[in-house]
Amino acid sequence: MLPELAEPPRLRDRMGRTRDRLSGYLRGIRSRGAIGEEDWESIEAALLGADVGVATTTALLQDLRQRVRDGGLRDGDALMSALRQDLCDSLTSAGGAELQFVPGATNVWLFVGVNGVGKTTTIGKVARRQVEEGRSVLLAAGDTFRAAAAEQLGMWAARAEVDVVRGAEGGDPSAVVFDAVQRAAARGNDLVLADTAGRLHTKVNLVEELKKIRRVADRPPGTVTEVLLVLDATTGQNGLIQAQQFLQAVGVTGVVLTKLDGTAKGGIVVAIQRELGLPVKLVGIGEGADDLVPFDAEQFVDALFEDAPIAG
Numbered sequence: 580m581l582p583e584l585a586e587p588p589r590l591r592d593r594m595g596r597t598r599d600r601l602s603g604y605l606r607g608i609r610s611r612g613a614i615g616e617e618d619w620e621s622i623e624a625a626l627l628g629a630d631v632g633v634a635t636t637t638a639l640l641q642d643l644r645q646r647v648r649d650g651g652l653r654d655g656d657a658l659m660s661a662l663r664q665d666l667c668d669s670l671t672s673a674g675g676a677e678l679q680f681v682p683g684a685t686n687v688w689l690f691v692g693v694n695g696v697g698k699t700t701t702i703g704k705v706a707r708r709q710v711e712e713g714r715s716v717l718l719a720a721g722d723t724f725r726a727a728a729a730e731q732l733g734m735w736a737a738r739a740e741v742d743v744v745r746g747a748e749g750g751d752p753s754a755v756v757f758d759a760v761q762r763a764a765a766r767g768n769d770l771v772l773a774d775t776a777g778r779l780h781t782k783v784n785l786v787e788e789l790k791k792i793r794r795v796a797d798r799p800p801g802t803v804t805e806v807l808l809v810l811d812a813t814t815g816q817n818g819l820i821q822a823q824q825f826l827q828a829v830g831v832t833g834v835v836l837t838k839l840d841g842t843a844k845g846g847i848v849v850a851i852q853r854e855l856g857l858p859v860k861l862v863g864i865g866e867g868a869d870d871l872v873p874f875d876a877e878q879f880v881d882a883l884f885e886d887a888p889i890a891g
Contacts (some may be wrong), residue, residue, distance in 0.1 A: 588872065590839075591882040592660050592865035597845035603623045603884055611655035614647055617656065622662065629846030629883075630815040635853045639665050663880055666849060670876035671853040672869075677680040677873075678862045679804040679832070680714075685764045687756075687771045687796045690835075691789060691825055692809035694777035697837040697863060699728055701809050702772050703735025704871040705861070709770055717766070718743040719759035721792060722751040732774055738868070752776060752788065753795040760801035771801070786828040793829050807860065809835045813842040822855050835871075837863035848879060 591598075604625035608618050619640065626636040643661055646652045652661055680686050688705070692698045699722070706716050717735050722728035723746050736743040744762060746755035748779055756773045763771045775792055776785060798804040808831045810818040818836075825831050839862045848859050859874045 588864055588870055589882075590862070590864060590872075590875070590878045592871075594838040594879075594882040596843040597629055598883055600628050600843040604628065605659065608655040609659045614626070614652070614655060614658055618658065619644070622658075625862055626846060628843075629842040630844035630850070631846035632684075632816060632819065632850035632854065635669070635850050639669070659884075663884060666883070667876050667880045669849050669853045670859075670879060673856050673858040675860055676833075676875065678860055679772070681804055683804055684802045684804075685760060685771065685800045686769060686805075687760060687773060687801045687803045688755075688805040688807060689773050689775060689793060689796060689803060689829070690807050690809055691775050691829060691831070692777055693821060696809045696811040696814075697779070698777055698809040699731045699735070699774055699869060701807075701835050701861075701863065702732065702774055703739065704863075704868055706735060706739040706741055706772055707796070707868055709772075714769040714827045715767065716741045716772060717759055717763045717768045718771050719756050719771055721756050721774045722752045722776045723748060723752045723755060724776050727773060742808070756792050757795045757798075760796060760798075762888055764800035771796075786824075788889060789825075789829045797851075804832075805860075806830055806832050807835050808833070808857070809837060810847075812836050812839045812845060812847060812862075815842075815844045815847055816850070817856065819850055822851055822857060826855060826857065831857060833858050833860035835859075835861040835863070837871075837875075839887060840864040840870075845879075845883070848874075 604621045608651055623636060652658050690698050690702050709716050718732055720729040720732045720743055726748050729745050733743050744755060744759040759771050806829050808822055808825050834851055834857050836859055851857055852859060862874050863871050
């Protein structure tokens with residue numbers, strides 16, 4: 580019997596570093612009357628410092644400047660409220676954070692990403708949550724190039740009280756995923772969570788390997804309903820480059836952003852969703868088994884600012 584899941588932690592309680600980075604620049608703007616050039620410089624520095632990215636920062640500032648020129652924003656209070664709403668809109672433009680699941684099918688969620696981002700740990704945490712939600716889960720140790728990855732996944736499988744399908748070290752990872760899908764269908768499992776190799780994403784043969792895994796996993800009786808790219812929030816804009824390459828290779832459907840609590844650059848969430856059109860679906864905000872939580876745009880924006888939540 581699994582221990583009962585704890586109450587999910589709040590983003591606001593775990594994102595102090597990014598909030599401190601922003602507030603250092605934005606403090607005082609709300610109390611100003613007229614909006615001056617120094618305010619625009621502070622907003623730009625705040626967004627770039629939080630790793631929102633040049634393209635997204637430029638777009639946000641252009642929109643806000645135009646609204647000031649049109650007379651819609653007259654003081655610092657209105658400007659800050661508009662910035663918050665624009666950030667929230669940017670974070671919902673890529674779609675919702677709900678993980679896709681087709682009842683009655685053998686669903687496959689593939690997890691991709693480079694080594695060191697917390698991919699295998701993420702799979703274990705997702706497995707635990709899905710079991711608690713009443714789904715029957717099977718894990719596939721598709722990273723056959725690192726014995727430690729299969730061992731780690733086995734530990735998480737034991738914690739979640741689910742089985743794991745492994746292959747020979749150095750073997751064909753697509754064969755492991757194929758076997759897992761077949762076994763899940765035969766046993767009536769709802770969901771296969773498949774790990775994949777995380778070596779350098781720039782290597783052509785590895786990209787082709789991921790494409791093959793996806794093709795195999797999507798053959799009947801399997802149905803790939805999510806391809807989740809796991810990124811380390813502390814890598815900032817490097818994560819955006821990774822996302823672009825994986826998106827082209829395997830059709831990523833969403834992002835899991837780990838270590839969000841450990842960085843002052845949480846603005847990368849905005850860049851991922853606005854520039855790539857990829858929804859962030861889960862965020863890691865701690866080391867505990869319950870510290871992987873669904874992404875909520877309004878809660879995230881609230882966590883970035885010191886004052887009251889977005890109205891309405």
